[in-house]
Amino acid sequence: xxxxxxxxxxxxxxxxxxxxxxxxxxxxxxxxxxxxxxxxxxxxxxxxxxxxxxxxxxxxxxxxxxxxxxxxxxxxxxxxxxxxxxxxxxxxxxxxxxxxxxxxxxxxxxxxxxxxxxxxxxxxxxxxxxxxxxxxxxxxxxxxxxxxxxxxxxxxxxxxxxxxxxxxxxxxxxxxxxxxxxxxxxxxxxxxxxxxxxxxxxxxxxxxxxxxxxxxxxxxxxxxxxxxxxxxxxxxxxxxxxxxxxxxxxxxxxxxxxxxxxxxxxxxxxxxxxxxxxxxxxxxxxxxxxxxxxxxxxxxxxxxxxxxxxxxxxxxxxxxxxxxxxxxxxxxxxxxxxxxxxxxxxxxxxxxxxxxxxxxxxxxxxxxxxxxxxxxxxxxxxxxxxxxxxxxxxxxxxx
Amino acid sequence: xxxxxxxxxxxxxxxxxxxxxxxxxxxxxxxxxxxxxxxxxxxxxxxxxxxxxxxxxxxxxxxxxxxxxxxxxxxxxxxxxxxxxxxxxxxxxxxxxxxxxxxxxxxxxxxxxxxxxxxxxxxxxxxxxxxxxxxxxxxxxxxxxxxxxxxxxxxxxxxxxxxxxxxxxxxxxxxxxxxxxxxxxxxxxxxxxxxxxxxxxxxxxxxxxxxxxxxxxxxxxxxxxxxxxxxxxxxxxxxxxxxxxxxxxxxxxxxxxxxxxxxxxxxxxxxxxxxxxxxxxxxxxxxxxxxxxxxxxxxxxxxxxxxxxxxxxxxxxxxxxxxxxxxxxxxxxxxxxxxxxxxxxxxxxxxxxxxxxxxxxxxxxxxxxxxxxxxxxxxxxxxxxxxxxxxxxxxxxxxxxxxxxxxxxxxxx
Numbered sequence: 001x002x003x004x005x006x007x008x009x010x011x012x013x014x015x016x017x018x019x020x021x022x023x024x025x026x027x028x029x030x031x032x033x034x035x036x037x038x039x040x041x042x043x044x045x046x047x048x049x050x051x052x053x054x055x056x057x058x059x060x061x062x063x064x065x066x067x068x069x070x071x072x073x074x075x076x077x078x079x080x081x082x083x084x085x086x087x088x089x090x091x092x093x094x095x096x097x098x099x100x101x102x103x104x105x106x107x108x109x110x111x112x113x114x115x116x117x118x119x120x121x122x123x124x125x126x127x128x129x130x131x132x133x134x135x136x137x138x139x140x141x142x143x144x145x146x147x148x149x150x151x152x153x154x155x156x157x158x159x160x161x162x163x164x165x166x167x168x169x170x171x172x173x174x175x176x177x178x179x180x181x182x183x184x185x186x187x188x189x190x191x192x193x194x195x196x197x198x199x200x201x202x203x204x205x206x207x208x209x210x211x212x213x214x215x216x217x218x219x220x221x222x223x224x225x226x227x228x229x230x231x232x233x234x235x236x237x238x239x240x241x242x243x244x245x246x247x248x249x250x251x252x253x254x255x256x257x258x259x260x261x262x263x264x265x266x267x268x269x270x271x272x273x274x275x276x277x278x279x280x281x282x283x284x285x286x287x288x289x290x291x292x293x294x295x296x297x298x299x300x301x302x303x304x305x306x307x308x309x310x311x312x313x314x315x316x317x318x319x320x321x322x323x324x325x326x327x328x329x330x331x332x333x334x335x336x337x338x339x340x341x342x343x344x345x346x347x348x349x350x351x352x353x354x355x356x357x358x359x360x361x362x363x364x365x366x367x368x369x370x371x372x373x374x375x376x377x378x379x380x381x382x383x384x385x386x387x388x389x390x391x392x393x394x395x396x397x398x399x
Numbered sequence: 400x401x402x403x404x405x406x407x408x409x410x411x412x413x414x415x416x417x418x419x420x421x422x423x424x425x426x427x428x429x430x431x432x433x434x435x436x437x438x439x440x441x442x443x444x445x446x447x448x449x450x451x452x453x454x455x456x457x458x459x460x461x462x463x464x465x466x467x468x469x470x471x472x473x474x475x476x477x478x479x480x481x482x483x484x485x486x487x488x489x490x491x492x493x494x495x496x497x498x499x500x501x502x503x504x505x506x507x508x509x510x511x512x513x514x515x516x517x518x519x520x521x522x523x524x525x526x527x528x529x530x531x532x533x534x535x536x537x538x539x540x541x542x543x544x545x546x547x548x549x550x551x552x553x554x555x556x557x558x559x560x561x562x563x564x565x566x567x568x569x570x571x572x573x574x575x576x577x578x579x580x581x582x583x584x585x586x587x588x589x590x591x592x593x594x595x596x597x598x599x600x601x602x603x604x605x606x607x608x609x610x611x612x613x614x615x616x617x618x619x620x621x622x623x624x625x626x627x628x629x630x631x632x633x634x635x636x637x638x639x640x641x642x643x644x645x646x647x648x649x650x651x652x653x654x655x656x657x658x659x660x661x662x663x664x665x666x667x668x669x670x671x672x673x674x675x676x677x678x679x680x681x682x683x684x685x686x687x688x689x690x691x692x693x694x695x696x697x698x699x700x701x702x703x704x705x706x707x708x709x710x711x712x713x714x715x716x717x718x719x720x721x722x723x724x725x726x727x728x729x730x731x732x733x734x735x736x737x738x739x740x741x742x743x744x745x746x747x748x749x750x751x752x753x754x755x756x757x758x759x760x761x762x763x764x765x766x767x768x769x770x771x772x773x774x775x776x777x778x779x780x781x782x783x784x785x786x787x788x789x790x791x792x793x794x795x796x797x798x799x800x801x802x803x804x805x806x807x808x809x810x811x812x
Contacts, residue, residue, distance in 0.1 A: 049757040074750045317487040326440045
């Protein structure tokens with residue numbers, strides 16, 4: 001008998017000689033993913049307005065599905081019957097599902113945390129239901145994503161006091177229950193989630209406890225809410241210092257370009273965020289200097305593409321003026337701007353990876369910030385965070 | 400300038416060829432009967448151009464109604480090739496027209512000098528001067544003369560007569576401006592035939608329009624477009640159409656917008672119509688329906704498909720919103736070779752519909768375009784092989800059995 005086959009292997013390809021950034025090859029059952037990686041969110045078994053083949057053409061390697069939504073519709077049994085979410089949505093590369101807990105707390109008004117699980121009133125038929133760690137894993141086993149997440153006790157990142165302590169300890173206990181309930185460890189990788197609010201001691205304790213469990217990877221959770229960036233980067237860097245180097249680190253819910261660049265420098269490998277696609281549906285296109293609100297009158301006769309250097313279908317074919325004329329009116333404009341925004345995120349991550357491989361990531365960071373903030377009014381938290389890993393944005397003499 | 404070559408006539412049905420389409424490569428020709436790709440704002444609905452290009456039998460003509468072009472023309476004017484450059488439709492022939500066959504046209508909105516067009520910004524009153532300025536900016540390959548098509552079954556004789564007269568006057572004014580226009584000198588101008596259900600007015604309109612130097616004819620004004628066009632039965636007016644096409648020269652193409660279901664298309668083909676639009680697949684898509692009628696003369700429809708068509712409240716399509724498809728892992732249409740049917744199940748499209756995901760419309764538009772384009776290809780092949788009557792019988796056998804259709808079934812065009 002051999003030991004259970006691992007469903008994840010992480011090979012560190014290069015490490016930045018200055019920051020904590022690293023480039024890895026993460027091999028999962030459906031694809032090998034280059035990290036640092038951004039994972040677009042396809043909540044209900046589709047990335048809004050984009051086909052899986054188009055995503056592949058944009059070199060997207062892994063995307064998210066939401067367990068809360070998929071568990072409700074079409075339901076885990078149906079997904080299992082058709083051979084998993086990969087088959088259902090015809091996506092050949094990697095998938096990651098969350099635990100459903102976050103949506104439970106953010107979308108469902110009546111929910112209550114108990115030791116057993118999250119008790120909630122179904123918004124669909126008003127029945128009282130319970131999402132336990134075991135149930136979450138059962139659903140995620142049916143969905144069949146390459147990476148699945150433990151159910152954690154989510155508290156708002158701005159909550160303080162005993163509730164945060166309770167949530168942190170409970171999350172550790174729930175990880176143990178998830179590990180026990182996980183039926184397909186050879187096909188799916190269960191990640192633990194480091195909690196602990198904005199309290200350095202709690203985070204440290206949680207991370208240390210999590211690391212004792214031999215799961216294939218770890219996420220840093222509870223930091224995509226309304227907390228100040230001042231706290232975010234401190235919690236992130238503290239966590240990556242404790243988490244083992246040979247396992248991937250996933251910073252949940254973070255996806256603004258600036259945050260990505262900083263948090264890669266702090267040692268994170270994986271990111272997800274609905275922002276690039278959600279903002280596309282409101283007609284906002286991402287560029288390195290920020291974003292373009294295509295609805296704005298100023299684009300009515302602007303004959304440039306969104307980004308002259310971008311190779312996406314949208315930038316190859318359409319001007320800002322044409323997009324202005326259809327944006328928010330014709331639904332195909334959502335697809336076009338989403339295609340661009342995903343291409344933007346993919347290019348950003350690929351540029352980051354290349355600069356790490358060539359060991360010029362610090363210079364990349366400086367160039368990136370100068371393009372985003374031409375007047376050098378850099379956000380203080382970013383300056384501090386980068387200072388902590390040896391990249392000094394405001395120091396003119398060190399290049 | 401476009402030329403139309405009539406290659407074969409069977410009964411009233413015509414097999415033709417559109418050539419010398421200056422904006423396509425010189426060897427490209429377009430066979431008729433054909434349907435155009437419906438666009439909104441110069442772009443196909445829901446489907447991005449990479450996906451559109453994958454659809455088999457994709458017609459190279461983009462149908463561009465004026466109402467969806469709010470203010471585009473101001474920008475398009477800046478391009479040498481007008482809308483074609485602006486909307487990145489380089490590999491398409493652009494046909495620009497006044498009304499949108501997918502949108503209901505409110506009645507009694509036109510007056511002596513203006514035509515009401517209903518766009519994003521509500522009602523716009525367009526004079527012939529404005530119309531021609533817009534067309535100069537758009538710079539279409541073909542376009543319609545300005546026309547008053549506000550007519551339906553219930554229109555008064557007076558209204559119909561007015562529509563005919565105004566439309567002829569607009570045509571003369573458009574022709575005059577067209578001939579002076581440098582930008583429109585390579586564009587083909589189509590005259591519009593009006594007259595509602597009145598034989599006398601229809602024949603007069605056809606006769607008079609045929610006297611003018613137009614490149615083709617557009618027959619409209621039977622209904623006010625939009626959902627009302629779905630109740631329009633070509634079989635009710637096939638004799639009227641036959642009478643009026645007698646007045647038209649054989650060497651010019653005839654277009655009829657807003658003809659929906661496949662049985663109506665075949666009636667119109669039999670009456671001598673060459674060019675159609677794609678309002679029908681667009682409507683079906685907007686409602687979450689997939690076209691599933693069987694037009695293959697080789698393959699019999701599977702029993703399962705026959706059953707679902709028969710039970711469907713709409714003819715020729717199935718409604719994928721229906722909960723019966725929740726766990727149906729068969730393709731949208733068994734045997735279909737489209738991008739969607741090669742990959743996805745009814746269950747998945749149903750899921751996308753109940754969760755109101757954008758991808759539902761994208762996938763359905765691809766399938767429905769593919770199916771409708773394939774149907775037109777079959778019409779052309781059937782005309783060549785002299786088997787159009789078999790296709791007609793096959794399509795008619797799939798109509799839901801209502802009282803009125805039973806009588807019509809025996810009445811072959």
